[in-house]
Amino acid sequence: MRHANTAIFVPHNGCPHRCSFCNQNAITGQAKQPSPADVEQAAKRAAETLPKGVTAELAFFGGSFTAIERNYMVSLLKAAQPFLQAGVFSGIRCSTRPDCIDADILSLLKDYGVKAVELGAQSMNDDVLRRNRRGHTAADVERAAGLIRAAGLSLGLQMMVGLPGDTPNGAWETARCLAALGPETMRIYPTIILSGSLLASWYQEGTYRPLELGEAVEICAGLLSFFEGESIRVIRLGLHSSPELERERLAGPWHPAFRELCESFLYLRAFRREWQKAEEVCTAFVNPRDLSAAVGQKRGNVRTLEQEGLHLSIRTKENVPRGWVEWKKNEIIRRCCIFDRPGQGAQNVSDAKEEVAVCG
Numbered sequence: 636m637r638h639a640n641t642a643i644f645v646p647h648n649g650c651p652h653r654c655s656f657c658n659q660n661a662i663t664g665q666a667k668q669p670s671p672a673d674v675e676q677a678a679k680r681a682a683e684t685l686p687k688g689v690t691a692e693l694a695f696f697g698g699s700f701t702a703i704e705r706n707y708m709v710s711l712l713k714a715a716q717p718f719l720q721a722g723v724f725s726g727i728r729c730s731t732r733p734d735c736i737d738a739d740i741l742s743l744l745k746d747y748g749v750k751a752v753e754l755g756a757q758s759m760n761d762d763v764l765r766r767n768r769r770g771h772t773a774a775d776v777e778r779a780a781g782l783i784r785a786a787g788l789s790l791g792l793q794m795m796v797g798l799p800g801d802t803p804n805g806a807w808e809t810a811r812c813l814a815a816l817g818p819e820t821m822r823i824y825p826t827i828i829l830s831g832s833l834l835a836s837w838y839q840e841g842t843y844r845p846l847e848l849g850e851a852v853e854i855c856a857g858l859l860s861f862f863e864g865e866s867i868r869v870i871r872l873g874l875h876s877s878p879e880l881e882r883e884r885l886a887g888p889w890h891p892a893f894r895e896l897c898e899s900f901l902y903l904r905a906f907r908r909e910w911q912k913a914e915e916v917c918t919a920f921v922n923p924r925d926l927s928a929a930v931g932q933k934r935g936n937v938r939t940l941e942q943e944g945l946h947l948s949i950r951t952k953e954n955v956p957r958g959w960v961e962w963k964k965n966e967i968i969r970r971c972c973i974f975d976r977p978g979q980g981a982q983n984v985s986d987a988k989e990e991v992a993v994c995g
């Protein structure tokens with residue numbers, strides 16, 4: 636079953652101040668606040684256009700939803716109710732700050748059909764949080780995550796990579812702390828410098844250096860592998876592409892297909908690992924939807940392997956699960972996952988079929 640969000644942005648609404656890196660007007664491409672009529676209109680559009688077989692949620696993003704003026708917040712939630720009742724949306728999700736969660740607000744959200752709350756954690760290092768003007772601590776993240784789970788809501792967490800004061804080891808420490816909170820979903824954002832942000836002035840003064848694209852891909856690929864290996868779905872990796880983002884982006888490791896770059900990194904790692912073990916193998920099969928990531932941008936993975944003396948043909952098969960590689964050795968079909976699944980290496984499979992769809 637495929638899934639889609641209909642996003643309604645409430646840019647910076649409810650935020651007590653601006654965090655160092657944030658410019659929601661650039662990220663969301665929107666300056667004005669939505670009205671209940673805007674919610675209705677977006678929901679009607681979704682009802683008319685969502686393909687059959689796609690489950691959808693209505694999502695309030697781009698601000699601190701639980702901290703916005705209460706009557707206004709309720710008016711937005713009320714506008715969505717007929718569409719929840721008609722089954723257009725399976726539920727509502729919202730994003731907010733960890734210090735704007737308490738049992739009362741969660742109970743109110745549940746009354747209006749909210750099923751998931753995403754917390755902008757960004758880091759679990761208090762120095763990094765302080766330096767980036769977050770205005771909350773790691774303990775606030777732990778407390779809010781516990782309340783959301785105790786309320787029976789789905790917990791989503793967001794983290795950033797490359798913030799001022801952070802390090803790759805720090806990002807890994809944050810990832811481990813967040814995974815321990817039991818989220819269902821994660822979003823990972825490499826830090827991008829947006830005009831109008833405090834970070835932009837630090838960059839222009841020369842006191843902040845963003846990650847290079849390659850560094851960000853390496854760190855984020857590792858984190859993707861870690862979370863997926865822990866069965867925590869990474870539902871976003873990198874900021875969405877938009878004309879506003881293009882205009883307002885000053886520097887930083889941005890790429891329109893950032894997730895695919897990370898997946899390509901993991902496919903290359905898997906090919907190298909398995910090739911050393913089975914040098915006679917020269918054909919690898921992947922799911923058709925993963926072909927582009929497996930081959931790499933501009934066939935980068937294939938060319939890199941060739942330079943290393945490995946001539947690999949990458950082909951597709953419908954029954955290879957996404958994120959897996961399949962190959963044949965001594966007439967036995969084997970598969971491995973590109974993510975770090977604890978205690979699981981390559982394995983023999985019995986449900987593999989021989990037909991081949993596309994050559995990569």
Ligand code: SF4
Nearest residue numbers: 650653654657697698
């Ligand atoms: S990062 Fe979140 S809390 Fe901070 S200013 Fe942006 S929307 Fe508000």
